[in-house]
Amino acid sequence: MAVKFSPQAVKEFEETLARYPHKEAALLPVLLLAQREFGVLSDELVQYVAGLMxxxxxxxxxxxxxxxLFNTREVGRYVIRVCHTLSCALNGTxxxxxxxxxxxxxDVGETTPDKKFTLLECECLGSCNTAPVTQINDRYYENMTLELVDQILDSLE
Ligand code: FES
Structure with a gap:
């Protein structure tokens, strides 16, 4: 079956386009919408979004x-992105x-067998003054410590 937005996603797509001066400017939020809807930005989904845009x-x-931040392959329910750029590297990442x-x-790049967590390294998350920084899905965790890792994972498990 061909990829197609749900009626709710179509509505959100149209509302997103209305917020931008021209269509292409809305590409990032539309891709985030597509990722929320389908999880992975497959080649088929890329074709679909290209057609819409x-x-x-x-x-x-x-x-x-x-x-x-865009997933081109299957990931877990929680995607943990740990910044490994300079400030974070110097502060214990x-x-x-x-x-x-x-x-x-x-390991980095892997997903737990229960498909709950995927661990990735990433480049600077733009919050170097609170290094080390980790992003889990849409949320930032700053000044990371091993205790904080435990607290966060306990709350998500
Ligand atoms: S170096 Fe990690 S947030 Fe900038």
Missing amino acids: DLPPSRVKSVVTFYT EEVIEHIKKRLHI
Whole structure:
């Protein structure tokens, strides 16, 4: 069956377009909407969004593959993105990553067998003054400590 937005997503798509001066400017929020609706931005979904946005699929694909917040493969319910850029690296991000790996018994790039957590490293999350920083789905966790990792994972498990 061909990919198609639900009626609710169509409504949200139209409301999103109305907030921007021209269609292409709405591409990022439309891709986030598509990701919320389908989970993974597959090639078929990229084609669908390109059609909706009157853009070449290659243009949409280049945006999807540029931003690490877009999922191009299956991920868990909670996507943990740990910043490993300079400020975070200097403030203990490696310990945070190792702790999460031990807690979840997965490596970076992997998903837990129950499909609950995916662990990823990412580039600067733009909050260097509160390094180390981790993002889980849409939420930022700043000044990460191993205790905070435990508290967060306990609350999500
Ligand atoms: S270096 Fe990690 S948030 Fe900027």
